[in-house]
Amino acid sequence: MTQLIKVAVTGASGRMGREVVKLVLEDEQLELVAAVAPTAGPVDAGTLVGLGPCGITVSPDLESALRESNADVLVDFTVPHAAYNNTRTAIEYGVRPIIGTTGFTPEQIEELNGQCKSRGIGGLIAPNFSIGAILMMKFAAEASKYLPHVEIIEYHGDQKLDAPSGTAVKTAELISEVREELRQGNPQEKETIEGSRGGYYDGFRIHSVRLPGVFAQQEVIFGGFGQTLKIRHDSYDRAGYMPGVSVAVKKVMTYTGLIYGFEHIMD
């Protein structure tokens, strides 16, 4: 019989944390052993997320939760500052951290990697747990080796503050690393409406569309010789992260050291 993986969840009352609690409660290979949320009060974690009671009471403090729970893995989708401390605490207790937060410095990652190795456990920090988005980025980079003419169009809700999106910039970086040097377009090109050709990145263009009714979408288009190749990812809600979290929880049991980036735990 396979042993269940014991999971602790921080930020359990937050939007993503609640999804993680649900995921753990519904996955037959996982067991919820702790749920931490500083201000939620001592409610049942199952009740908190709209499922029936599960017998685990939400705790305000990570350290005491880990001391009592014997967790294998901690899943944390909180904010950068909290996440760093939570990660350190988890490693001290020998609990593998899976962190869905950006904002770690390279030095912090290096330090946490060293701590994981000392404890002989794995860990994962990833800004993006969406398998579809990660495949899109991977395929886009690969295609750019053969079809170097490329543009990126990303779509988000109309209240998003920054353009282009983090995913678009990350995709552009991955393409730039492997694509041949190429300044696309007609050198004499003129914009009669400024900005219509989009944002310039290392020879190609990025376009950011902002419309209500859109959650998060991106299309990478390659053109050449009577053909186009398009790789598109449409995301409708944050639940799209959960299959990735599920893969990560199982995978983190199998290696030692801290990995940065979900793509590096895919085969």
Added chain:
Amino acid sequence: MTQLIKVAVTGASGRMGREVVKLVLEDEQLELVAAVAPTAGPVDAGTLVGLGPCGITVSPDLESALRESNADVLVDFTVPHAAYNNTRTAIEYGVRPIIGTTGFTPEQIEELNGQCKSRGIGGLIAPNFSIGAILMMKFAAEASKYLPHVEIIEYHGDQKLDAPSGTAVKTAELISEVREELRQGNPQEKETIEGSRGGYYDGFRIHSVRLPGVFAQQEVIFGGFGQTLKIRHDSYDRAGYMPGVSVAVKKVMTYTGLIYGFEHIMD
């Protein structure tokens, strides 16, 4: 028995003129009676376009061609200056002009309209004969009344000089005429890469993609309340104009005066 419509074609050796000659030769309701091309020499018009001989010899001069041919309609896809003179000549001979050239001034159009009316004949000047593109623009304007959040993305070959395309600007104008006043997007929005949000037009955005392997495509996207509506036209070659030319040749026989814009002869 229906009478055939007698068609003369100017610029018969040009890219578009050749397509028109083919169209006329292959349409059972049309009869080619004259083909004009200043420098092609006295070849058979059918042979010129890669079909068998048709008995009409290419003529270097429009006036003599019209004098001898008793044409009903002249189709002209030449350049602005030539087109203006050809249109005047046609009307003088009582031949209905169908002109696929931009660059006419409002005064010229007014004047030619008066001449058509005096002669009791119809005429058409249209920058765009693509039925699909015209439907796209019409639907986009109509949708913007109900779903005012809109962006335009247009795609052309990577050697195109100007951005955005004429069709995109025309579409934006048609939308602006009927859409409620609305400045889309977050007022605090910031571009970390300049231009990524596209070109600004009356409260919404236009994005121009340039890639090899693309001929001419445009998508108009409307967003709102958990839904998006997209209207997209993909054009693969100039042959896309021909169904519109065919419709125009038949329609121009049925009205008096010069109409500007293909959309105005659609029901």
Added chain:
Amino acid sequence: MTQLIKVAVTGASGRMGREVVKLVLEDEQLELVAAVAPTAGPVDAGTLVGLGPCGITVSPDLESALRESNADVLVDFTVPHAAYNNTRTAIEYGVRPIIGTTGFTPEQIEELNGQCKSRGIGGLIAPNFSIGAILMMKFAAEASKYLPHVEIIEYHGDQKLDAPSGTAVKTAELISEVREELRQGNPQEKETIEGSRGGYYDGFRIHSVRLPGVFAQQEVIFGGFGQTLKIRHDSYDRAGYMPGVSVAVKKVMTYTGLIYGFEHIMD
């Protein structure tokens, strides 16, 4: 000062009813005057839908709710049998019914239309309140007059029971009414995998895709002469109905008689 429109909502504790209650509470031109839900108990309607208390207590009975509330309009997204009775009750009280339920017989619609006229009020029954979907159907029918070669592809969640979707069939009907007689495709066409060419409807084809992660999408594609025209509607959740409900509530105040189909109240 404009007078607020007084709205009653039936099925207020149901999935759609809750959305309607929210819509009414958040629209400055509307006032919630009654919320009916047989089994919800006497809770505040605002609290029921996750907003703050609004001062309207949910009532178990439509008739007493209407007697006391002086509503202008009743919005009903319940089930066919209940909807019919609710509609009759509303009309008796001089309250304009807006009904988002299918299953009325032509005789029932005729009868309710007569009753609306007798009372001098308007009414609306519509199976689909999605403005985007209705525009898609309208544009598709119009395009099929000019570009008669068409196929429909619809996408729904993988647990949907029936194929094609009601919207796809409705679109096909609207196209068939106006499109020229045309049996598309090669007469010698052969399927090496049965069904790959999709479902046959009056000369053209319908394809039903079923995948998890999709809510409701449809694309109507027209092809001809080096071009394609695509009209696509993507719907992500039921909230997509609410803008249509909002339009309907205001519009129903302006006419007399019962209209069937949201498209008939659009300009």
Added chain:
Amino acid sequence: MTQLIKVAVTGASGRMGREVVKLVLEDEQLELVAAVAPTAGPVDAGTLVGLGPCGITVSPDLESALRESNADVLVDFTVPHAAYNNTRTAIEYGVRPIIGTTGFTPEQIEELNGQCKSRGIGGLIAPNFSIGAILMMKFAAEASKYLPHVEIIEYHGDQKLDAPSGTAVKTAELISEVREELRQGNPQEKETIEGSRGGYYDGFRIHSVRLPGVFAQQEVIFGGFGQTLKIRHDSYDRAGYMPGVSVAVKKVMTYTGLIYGFEHIMD
């Protein structure tokens, strides 16, 4: 200085052969040394394809052309029977065959592979030289490991005889080899219009759209957990094969033995 690769072309007056002759004449790393076309007569190969004269006269016979030309590579886009004989002839003369024809038996491929190895030269037989299409198939197979819910939609011209297309079937096979066993859709699913759910292949569905104005397009859609991933290839004309031919001519110089399938010479 890099040595030019000497290229012979069979079927030089055919649709694809002409494209190959053009490609070779315009690529600075390649040199046209022979062009074979049984019935074209002794014309200049450059003139034949609409470029200026190139000094190579079209020959009616492959064997004499190879004897005189000292070619490194033969490119052959003829018909199966001719292609087999041409391949054998090429190998006898130590000329590397690049064959864009289907219809070889496994035994023939094995035999030709042996002959290539004996002569110490490379060779390539590939039904598809479109880099974009090959990337689409490769990415589709890879994505199906992570997102096993998949459907294929392919689009071709309305006069195509068979459905689904060869590319769709090939894609389905590649997916089936790596995807987990999964019968998609609701087991109680019912078609109210027969065939609307498409063709069944190993648990998933293939849809074939046929419309005028389409050359060859395919979209593979993956769905799951609030997201979809789409990989789409649009092909507008046969010129789309040429970049692949160009890659193949250079690559075939670097290995020994006959490779079947363009994907196997990609990195």
